[in-house]
Amino acid sequence: MTTSQVPLFPAFAPSGHSWITSAHLAAWSGFGPRAAFNNDLIEIVFAPEGWNGAALTDRECGLVRWFIDSQAAVHDVMLERLFDEYPSIRGQLRGYFGKEERKEILPKIREPMQLKKLTGFPAIYVHQVEKDGKPFIGVQLRCTWDEEHGVGILLHGTEVLVIGGGDTARTLWIAKRYVKS
Secondary structure, three states: OOEOOOOOOOOOEEEOOEEEEEEEOHHHOOOOOHHHHOOOEEEEEEOOOOOOOOOOEHHHHHHHHHHHHOHHHHHHHHHHHHHHHHHHHHHHHHHHOOHHHHHHHOOOOOOHHHHHHOEEEEEEEEEEEEEOOEEEEEEEEEEOOOOOOOEEEEEEOOEEEEEEEHHHHOOHHHHHHHHHO
């Protein structure tokens, strides 16, 4: 397996215990505060946990390329599944907010795109594990109902596996559990 010291596309930079790059992802524009700036330059973190410090391999760069090439499909399925889960989230948190507060924090919504007004988008995490040539992708969103932790979604390719707290998106052991199944 060959390695790329400085991959040409996307261009990565080491950052602490991971690699970081950015890409223009048009489908991902419009989340929370970014909507005002119409900024579709999104940070992508490769190997958010467990990176061994080695240079990225072509296979690893390919996992991020897969996400970039499939970003619209990943976005759409992630938003659809979060929309499907949203009534349950509202129900679970109903007692934590007063009636007026709920209207702002957990309003009734009719379509997935309305979730973008309730969420902010910090980063995409592409894990260093794969299955059947598809990466495990974590999406962490700031959200009105959990400002401290946000909501995390873990996908394998375009299949949503888990929706949970924000750390669900970047936790390697959760992705590894699905590699084995």
